[in-house]
Amino acid sequence: MTTAAPRESSVPERRIPSPQEFVDMQASPEFQELRSRLRRFVFPVTAFFLSWYALYVLLATYADEFMATKVIGNINVGLILGLGQFVTTFAITALYVKFAGRELDPRSAAIREELEGPQQ
Amino acid sequence: MNVLAQAHTDVGNPILNIAIFIAFVVVTMGLVIKASRTTKKASDFYTGGGQFSGPQNGFAIAGDYLSAASFLGIAGAIAVYGYDGFLYSIGFLVAWLVALLLVAELLRNTGRFTMADVLSFRLKQRPVRMAAALSTLAVSLFYLLAQMAGAGGLVALLLDIEGTTGQAIVVAIVGALMIVYVLIGGMKGTTYVQMVKAVLLVAGAAVMFLLVLFAVRGNFSQLLADAQAMASNSADETVANRDILAPGAKYGISGMTRIDFISLGIALVLGTAGLPHVLMRFYTVPTAKEARRSVTWAISLIGAFYLFTLVLGYGAAKMVGPDVILGAPGGENAAAPLLAFELGGTVFLAVISAVAFATILAVVAGLAITASASFAHDIYANVLKRGNATEDEQVRVSRITVVVIGVLSIVLGILAMGQNIAFLVALAFAVAASANLPTLLYSLFWKKFNTTGALFSIYGGLISCLLLIVFSPAVSGKASSMFPNADFAWFPLSNPGIVSIPLAFVLGIVGTYVGRNKTEDPFKQAEMEVRSLTGVGVEKAVAH
Numbered sequence: 150m151t152t153a154a155p156r157e158s159s160v161p162e163r164r165i166p167s168p169q170e171f172v173d174m175q176a177s178p179e180f181q182e183l184r185s186r187l188r189r190f191v192f193p194v195t196a197f198f199l200s201w202y203a204l205y206v207l208l209a210t211y212a213d214e215f216m217a218t219k220v221i222g223n224i225n226v227g228l229i230l231g232l233g234q235f236v237t238t239f240a241i242t243a244l245y246v247k248f249a250g251r252e253l254d255p256r257s258a259a260i261r262e263e264l265e266g267p268q269q
Numbered sequence: 270m271n272v273l274a275q276a277h278t279d280v281g282n283p284i285l286n287i288a289i290f291i292a293f294v295v296v297t298m299g300l301v302i303k304a305s306r307t308t309k310k311a312s313d314f315y316t317g318g319g320q321f322s323g324p325q326n327g328f329a330i331a332g333d334y335l336s337a338a339s340f341l342g343i344a345g346a347i348a349v350y351g352y353d354g355f356l357y358s359i360g361f362l363v364a365w366l367v368a369l370l371l372v373a374e375l376l377r378n379t380g381r382f383t384m385a386d387v388l389s390f391r392l393k394q395r396p397v398r399m400a401a402a403l404s405t406l407a408v409s410l411f412y413l414l415a416q417m418a419g420a421g422g423l424v425a426l427l428l429d430i431e432g433t434t435g436q437a438i439v440v441a442i443v444g445a446l447m448i449v450y451v452l453i454g455g456m457k458g459t460t461y462v463q464m465v466k467a468v469l470l471v472a473g474a475a476v477m478f479l480l481v482l483f484a485v486r487g488n489f490s491q492l493l494a495d496a497q498a499m500a501s502n503s504a505d506e507t508v509a510n511r512d513i514l515a516p517g518a519k520y521g522i523s524g525m526t527r528i529d530f531i532s533l534g535i536a537l538v539l540g541t542a543g544l545p546h547v548l549m550r551f552y553t554v555p556t557a558k559e560a561r562r563s564v565t566w567a568i569s570l571i572g573a574f575y576l577f578t579l580v581l582g583y584g585a586a587k588m589v590g591p592d593v594i595l596g597a598p599g600g601e602n603a604a605a606p607l608l609a610f611e612l613g614g615t616v617f618l619a620v621i622s623a624v625a626f627a628t629i630l631a632v633v634a635g636l637a638i639t640a641s642a643s644f645a646h647d648i649y650a651n652v653l654k655r656g657n658a659t660e661d662e663q664v665r666v667s668r669i670t671v672v673v674i675g676v677l678s679i680v681l682g683i684l685a686m687g688q689n690i691a692f693l694v695a696l697a698f699a700v701a702a703s704a705n706l707p708t709l710l711y712s713l714f715w716k717k718f719n720t721t722g723a724l725f726s727i728y729g730g731l732i733s734c735l736l737l738i739v740f741s742p743a744v745s746g747k748a749s750s751m752f753p754n755a756d757f758a759w760f761p762l763s764n765p766g767i768v769s770i771p772l773a774f775v776l777g778i779v780g781t782y783v784g785r786n787k788t789e790d791p792f793k794q795a796e797m798e799v800r801s802l803t804g805v806g807v808e809k810a811v812a813h
Contacts, residue, residue: 165806168792175795183802188714191370199538202363206534209356209516210527216352217515222490223497227352227516234359235572241366242568249374249561257557257803264805 166264174264183256190248198241205230282615286427289623293469294446297627300461301454311660314455314667315382315642316552321460323559327566330550332463334361334541334567335470335574336412336632337419337602338694340625343575344608345601347582349591351500351513353520354582356530357695358575360537365571367542367706369564374557375713375801376548383639384548385647388708388727391793392720395652400727402647404704405545407731408697409640410678412546413633415693417443417682420629422599423606427622437683443626444679447633451641451671459634460553466624466631471574473624477605478577480612481584489580496586508591513583529762533695536766540698543705546639557804584608633678641670684751695764696738703730703769707777713801716794721784722777729780730773737765 166174174180209216209227216227304317312318321329339361346354380386385401420443421436451459485492493514503509511518520530541547551560585594585608597603609621645667650658658666685693707726711718737760738744744751746758762768800806 168796171796171799172792174799180799180802184798187802195367195370198363198366202359202534202538205359206356206531209352210520210530213515213517213521217512222488223493223514224490225514228355228514231352231355231359232576234363235576238363238366238568239572242369242565245370246561246565254558260799261803261805264799264803 164265170264174260179256180260183253183260186252186256190245190252194241194245198237201237202234205234282619283427285615286619286622289619290626293623293627294630297462297465297630298450298453300465301450301458304454304458304461307457311646311663312382313457314664315638315646316549317455317457317460319553319555321553321559321563323554323562324566325464326460326550326554326559326563327570328467329460329463329553330547330563330567331471331570331574332465332467332628332631333546333550333635334571335467335628336694337416337423337625337629339574339578340470340474340628341419341423341602341605342692342694343578344581344585345594345604346519347579348585348589348594348604348608349508349601350519351496351511351583351586352516353518353530355579356516356534357537358578360534361541362568362572362575364538364541365564365568367539368547369561369568371710371713372542372548373551373560373564376709377551377554377557377560378804378807379713379797379801380552382549382552382646383643384545384705384709385643385651388712388723389651391712391790391797392723393789395655397720397723397727398647399652400724400731401705401708402643402652404700404727404731405643405647406640407704407735408543408545408701409636409643410674410681411697411700412544412694413636413640413674413678414681414685415697416629416633416636417678418685418693419602420626421682421686422602423622423625423629427606433683433686436686440682440686441679443629443633444675444682446630447637448672448675450630450634451637452668456553456638459631459638462627462634463631466627467570469624470628471570471577473621474574474577474581477584477609477612477621478580481580481588481608484584484588484612492580492583492587496583499586499590503590503592505592505595508595513586525761528767529764532699532762532764532767535770536695536699536702536764539702539706539766539770540695541701543701543709544698545643545701545705546635549639549642550635556807581605581608584612588612637671637674637678638667640674641667644670692743692763696743699738699764699766699769700731700734702766703734703773705730706770707774711777711781712797715781716798717781717785718777719781719784719787719789721787722779722781725780725783726773726777729776730769733772734765734769737762737769741765 216225218226220226220229343354343357346357376387379390384405385398388401389397417440421440424436424439450462497513500511500513501509520526554560554563585604588611589604589607594601594604594607597607606618606622610618645663649666650656650663704727707730708723711722740758740760741763742750742758743763746756
């Protein structure tokens, strides 16, 4: 698709960086920064929602009595916790979209531009 | 009660049902034929040229994901078992966070057509591609047969066909239609069908949701009480003794069923991000950012839909009742259509059934295209031909594969008729989470991960998962098994996830350790990581 063109070229197709350039970029502080920002967000959040889901599944499995406790009318703890899973899923999605737009996209765009030349 | 059951079994007007379904097929076929005019290159056939927008793809993902399992299976499970059916929807939804946070964007940035593109990026091409393609085929086939079984059950209800021959014919028709869609429209046509279907399905569920809430005057607590009252009045003592508002009706019977439930929970939450047909959808958008937007849209649509099914399930328990549902042809899977009949009569039943049919058709088409792409692009072009196949040849092989897969899934679908669809789909999730997810995550996030690790993990996960399914009660030993007359079920759990998923993760580490002295291309690892995070090398969004 793309042909290797000089870095400053303004031909419509973007250049392919050389293998060495990828290695250099991987070691660069800007890339490390992007990588660690991504990981510092997604790893803890993943740990959180998986633990919360695991807790919920375990409660549903071994704490039927507790889950059956009625809270409002016939709506019991189980239903509320279940709906809570929906709420956290929506909330994490919204948080991540905001985070990625603010922290990740500008950084990755800058790196891409550096490697491939300016966006046409 | 029994008289009522009889009366309600003859629901709807078969001719009207068929007419509405044919209308759907005609409209979508028109779309597919229109899309086919611009399907020329391999990238058009596999990924629709990568030109769909985030929201469009979000609808298509929802269309792909909200299978008959979600609509018929979950609504039915809630209607009969209550809360335990709801647990499926939670697993299916939370799973999307794994896809959103860890997989979607990185995958979009590194691959082109298939999951194997990503897995084999920095490892030894041929062995890893072969393994990834085989597991793609395995997952797709499982998923396919679940959908086909759903088609049989649905039509049993609509046309009141009790006999297996009639149902088998319907399964064959669905299979044939699916083959036609994919052959003509490729990924672009399939995506349009999925978008139309997602709109219809979510809208249909929303209307039913509103009608049920209207019937109880917005009092959800009352709905629960009425649903429980219906269950308690059941003629069947087991059903009558269930507390359908609390967990445990289905899985709380013994220590073993409880572990089975945990196993199911693990498979559901980790399966989605390893489903090849879901992963392939990320390639139909031009950038990682669009991939993110599409997942966001998908999560909203899917989440809303599952909230609707909660009300639909309890609505069906209240207004139709577990006895009628279990007595209907199609069993549990008939709950949603029966509820539609209660709510809006013959016409509404016909509409909802046509939507359910459309659902099956669209999902089946998506699966077929994924499996065929994997065979043609991975096995044929890259492994057998060592990368020397032209794109035209690849597409030709894909088309042949679609036909083979279609026929195979028809046969397997007929074998699986009568099983709960959500349960069958859960098995596909278990295979996906065991064979695909560990390698996918390791190759995206673990620098030292190597070819041996990938092969250990993929084959270990795939084989252990399949073996455990074969020796599980799902296949033999119980009345509801595929082979009820045989009994070779020494593995007590019907979902193998709790064993095979951790095993596959561990095998990935063990394999990496075993193969640590074999050299991998150090440049490729750097290239993959830089690409995955920045999108370097991804074709541009603008049309060219």
